[in-house]
Amino acid sequence: MLKDLRAGPVLVIGVAASAALTGLVWLLGQRLQGIALLPDQGASWYYWKLPEPTVWTRASAWLCYAAHQVAFWWLIHRAQTRVRRYTSGLHRLNVVALAVNTGFVVLHLLQTQLFYDGLAQDVSIFSSQGSVILLLVAVLLMENRRRGLFLGRPAPIRQEIVAFARRYHGYLFSWAAVYTFWYHPMESTSGHLIGFMYMFLLLLQGSLFLTRAHTNRWWTLTLELAVAAHGTLVAVMNSGPDGMWPMFLFGFLGVFVVTQMHGLGLGRGTRWALGIAYAAGALVVYGLRGDLAGVSAVVRIPAIEYLLVGVLAVLLWLGLRAARLGRPREAARLEE
16 A cells, blocks of 8 residues: 555645644744743854753753654664665655654644753754754765766765765754754744744655655755755845845855756756856846945855865765774674
8 A cells, every 4th residue: 555655745745744834833833922032142142042941941852852863763774774675655664754753743842832942952053053054065975976066077076985975864864854853942933934844844855765756856956955045034034135145045056056956957058047047146136235246255155065075075984994994803803
């Protein structure tokens, strides 16, 4: 029966369910407006946390997060060791994963209503942002062979590094999604709602492991580009129309033009048209703001992402090399 349940329609239903859950977050979030919070203290300050946390508010967030994380990692391990193959239909573990993630979404809603605090009470706001950035950077590394890194040309990254990232990326991606999901209380601000919608989509993607929908290039590109919409809208909400939103919009779209669009099978003319439209859009926006010199800011996000791809590749290479050097010693000890 599960083989007849196609992952594609389930993906569409999952997106609709994610939107419905986001609506539920907004509805229940209205009950949180009376909670008193400390004044904002700058960019490194996370505003939505209790002024006087208790053992129970902290424990509720960390224990729920740990349970969610371990459950997701166990499902990934089970799929890799028992299923191992991609199909167009759902595996039994996909159904379990969808149920588990839905259950923890409902649990987080209840935890927020009862205790409010997320993980933000104890860890830096940059850890949440960094986890998502690491996810996006890992995708660039994993897709290097298929679509290249610079205008369709692959970066010189060893195949063993890419293969390792592809095999074990699920553990990293699930951590990034689950950690960020439990970092925030389920507040009803526009920024929270956009962010939770994105997290729901990432959890949905993670639940569809080893199905054809999980590797659909248009769906995965949508997830990559969603961060451009999220970053831009949050920047507008925080700093208004005169703020730094163009840097986020054209920064993330720059990664699309340089890298992501080259994995879609588009013709050369289409790619040129998209590149020209991107450049013209950036010049028009910065020109209307009277700051043409500021257009150089759009290279910051792509530069950071490509630099981090190199750093991640080096770290993985060092890890693989250390593991390879350690094997002979381990084998020698076993023989003794």
